[in-house]
Amino acid sequence: MDKEVIIVGLNHRTAPVEVRERAAFASASLKDSLGRLLSLPAVKEGVILSTCNRVEVVAAAGDRQAALQEIEGFLTAQESLSGSGGLADHLYIYSGDAAVRHLFRVAASLDSMVVGEPQILGQLKDYYLAAQEAGAVGTILHRLFHRSFSVAKRVRTETGIASRAVSVSSVAVDLARRIFDLLEDKTVMLIGAGEIGELVVRHLKRQGLTNLMVTNRTFGRAVELAAEFQGSPIRFEDYPRYLKLADVVIGCTGSPQFLLRPETVAEVLRERRQQAVFFIDLGVPRNFDPRIHEIDNVYLYDIDDLEAVAQENLKGREGEAHKGEEIVEEEVAGFLRWLDSLDQVPTIVALRQRFEEIRKRELEKSLGTALKRLSEKERQALEDMTSAIINKILHVPISHLKITPEDKDEILYIEALKRLFDLEEK
Amino acid sequence: MDVFLLKITAVIYLLATGSFILYLVLPKDSLSRLSPLLLLSGFLVHTSALGIHFFYTGYPAVAQFREAFSFYGWLMVGLYLLVQLKYRLTVLGCFIAPLAFLISLAAFAFGTGSGEIPPQLKTYWLPLHVSLAFLGNAFFALAFGVSLIYLLQEYQLKNKKITVLHKRVPSLETLDRLNYIFLVWGFPLMTSGILTGSLWAQVQWGHYWSWEPRQISSTITWLLYGALLHGRITAGWRGKRAALWTIVGFAVLLSYFLLGEAVFQGRHGGRFE
Numbered sequence: 001m002d003k004e005v006i007i008v009g010l011n012h013r014t015a016p017v018e019v020r021e022r023a024a025f026a027s028a029s030l031k032d033s034l035g036r037l038l039s040l041p042a043v044k045e046g047v048i049l050s051t052c053n054r055v056e057v058v059a060a061a062g063d064r065q066a067a068l069q070e071i072e073g074f075l076t077a078q079e080s081l082s083g084s085g086g087l088a089d090h091l092y093i094y095s096g097d098a099a100v101r102h103l104f105r106v107a108a109s110l111d112s113m114v115v116g117e118p119q120i121l122g123q124l125k126d127y128y129l130a131a132q133e134a135g136a137v138g139t140i141l142h143r144l145f146h147r148s149f150s151v152a153k154r155v156r157t158e159t160g161i162a163s164r165a166v167s168v169s170s171v172a173v174d175l176a177r178r179i180f181d182l183l184e185d186k187t188v189m190l191i192g193a194g195e196i197g198e199l200v201v202r203h204l205k206r207q208g209l210t211n212l213m214v215t216n217r218t219f220g221r222a223v224e225l226a227a228e229f230q231g232s233p234i235r236f237e238d239y240p241r242y243l244k245l246a247d248v249v250i251g252c253t254g255s256p257q258f259l260l261r262p263e264t265v266a267e268v269l270r271e272r273r274q275q276a277v278f279f280i281d282l283g284v285p286r287n288f289d290p291r292i293h294e295i296d297n298v299y300l301y302d303i304d305d306l307e308a309v310a311q312e313n314l315k316g317r318e319g320e321a322h323k324g325e326e327i328v329e330e331e332v333a334g335f336l337r338w339l340d341s342l343d344q345v346p347t348i349v350a351l352r353q354r355f356e357e358i359r360k361r362e363l364e365k366s367l368g369t370a371l372k373r374l375s376e377k378e379r380q381a382l383e384d385m386t387s388a389i390i391n392k393i394l395h396v397p398i399s400h401l402k403i404t405p406e407d408k409d410e411i412l413y414i415e416a417l418k419r420l421f422d423l424e425e426k
Numbered sequence: 427m428d429v430f431l432l433k434i435t436a437v438i439y440l441l442a443t444g445s446f447i448l449y450l451v452l453p454k455d456s457l458s459r460l461s462p463l464l465l466l467s468g469f470l471v472h473t474s475a476l477g478i479h480f481f482y483t484g485y486p487a488v489a490q491f492r493e494a495f496s497f498y499g500w501l502m503v504g505l506y507l508l509v510q511l512k513y514r515l516t517v518l519g520c521f522i523a524p525l526a527f528l529i530s531l532a533a534f535a536f537g538t539g540s541g542e543i544p545p546q547l548k549t550y551w552l553p554l555h556v557s558l559a560f561l562g563n564a565f566f567a568l569a570f571g572v573s574l575i576y577l578l579q580e581y582q583l584k585n586k587k588i589t590v591l592h593k594r595v596p597s598l599e600t601l602d603r604l605n606y607i608f609l610v611w612g613f614p615l616m617t618s619g620i621l622t623g624s625l626w627a628q629v630q631w632g633h634y635w636s637w638e639p640r641q642i643s644s645t646i647t648w649l650l651y652g653a654l655l656h657g658r659i660t661a662g663w664r665g666k667r668a669a670l671w672t673i674v675g676f677a678v679l680l681s682y683f684l685l686g687e688a689v690f691q692g693r694h695g696g697r698f699e
Contacts, residue, residue: 178598180598181600274662274664274665275662276599296665296667297666299583299584
């Protein structure tokens, strides 16, 4: 049977941001990574999910134990590309219903540090599509992910999670208001064009922010964003000169090195006559050296810090989250029923039943009308003959199913049979 | 009569203290209105006590240390109520109300003095000097309060521990600006307090300076606050540094108040030769 769903990964709860950064998959080489994942002998299908908060491999596999080991090795190898070991301590492993439940919870944003935040579903869809394009998605993951999307939709519409979502960005805004009195007369600099950075700026705008500078490695993107938020675009090589004007600096780039060092910031503070600066580091890996936080009148929060603060707000939403969990449970049960139905035996039984039903119905119809006057013996012969026809027809497909248990296509055949003959449970 | 009213004042200040503490702990908005109102009613009783004293003696209640101390508490509460009216800084009351209560208590505990002051000292130099100096000190008490709150807020932001209590606290920018405003008001008042004191001493005893502990501690505080104000205006000192500096200055002031008068009994302790 190669229909075990497996998830190996780490998230904001099990690993600090440094470890997540090391384990993260670069989007440019995602296709290669998917290729390597699929080349593992026990892995039949695979999707890689790599966001700021989680790195997970979702796979469908035959041999559970072998697949777990291979995927763990795959992730550890990923990490060793960029440095020291110790990844294994942070990994969690789910299989079977626990894996299905986990993915549904992730999609519904129940597993997010900021429960109900909307970004995760979009990210999940993107990574699913990337895997699909790379040919890494088969019947099981196709079904699993599509179910997870609809679970997310259900949770969003049937519970109050989303409407009360307190996202990382609103926490950032809240903190800004604890440092600064009014945002109207403050200047914000956005470095990089990451999605979360945009979200924070949007929140700040809503709080009255008017002065915004936007910089990005590709100047065109900076111009676009600046136009969107009525800010001023700044060339990437020029932004250090403008730092002294900024009261809030948001870093949201994918730069592998720190953009700002404590010495630079200390100098900027001198130029600003010690007026406070709030640094918000949304980059993965981090954009700002954490030591910046130690400077007087400077406050640096990275995405982990913001999430930790957001967790305070989580408590009020436990009721809604609970409803969400119930929906997830329902859907897990539904998916598992479908997964079970992919077994050969029930499929063969169902297929036989289907043919048998047709045979019986047609036979009875004929025996009730045109063949009404047949003798008992003749009726018996007719019965045997039709049964034999069915058996002969089904013999080849069924024996094919039975001799291909290790074949990757087994599930495909089963799924095809179920569709062709309408064997799906209602 | 006025002593009885002062006792009632102390009790109301204690009640206000309780209310302010509840305001910190309970998420009830009604407490943010009730607490300053309690403090205000204490202030009104306090005012009538001082008024009655003035009515019967024809002289402000500042001659004895006990009276002066109580008068200081009255100025501080009054000033806080004005600030509350303008800035809605309820959280500062959590610090002012207990301080007002302690001062009322200390006024009873410390203030023995030596009875009536000599009639030749009953000039208006005394109330003028005391009012100016104490008003300056009252501003410093408020500056001290906002500095403590600043440090609390700063500590939470630096340690990334954001508590519920935190939500009651104004922004760092506001707190720092208030520190500056209180300092800008307090410093000239204190300066005038010192100047009138010196002039009065010159008129009364023929010397500006007599190495009294109060004079020394006032001068230290004056230098500290002067340096801070100078640093703020010219060198851009602010934030944590300004807050710490304010706290040190006020600690010198307060330590004199609470210890100095008991240990060294000079003119400021009510002993006029």
